Amino acid sequence: MTVNSKLNQGLKEYHRKLKAGEIKRAKRISLIEKSKQSPGSFRLAINSKCYECSGFVKVDVTNCEIDECPLYRHRPWQNTVNS
Ligand code: SF4
Secondary structure: OOHHHHHHHHHHHHHHHHHHHHHHOOOOOOOHHHHHHHOOHHHHHHHHHHHHHOOOOHHHOOOOOOOOOOHHHOOOOOOOOOO
């Protein structure tokens, strides 16, 4: 059995369970909501602040040039390859 066929089998099983009501679809929450739910996480706080500051565009956080900002050295997605 190939990896792809295992993945397809798992996906089919997931959809079958969803349809049967055995499981519920995970609710997507925003980074800012995640941060609010984990108020002790500095990483989530910094990530969501930078994300908000950059107009909710991750690549703009990567390309941030405001090196006077206290979060600059801690901003997320610094090593993301732009394509
Ligand atoms: S590091 Fe850049 S993106 Fe993050 S808060 Fe500061 S200015 Fe905004």
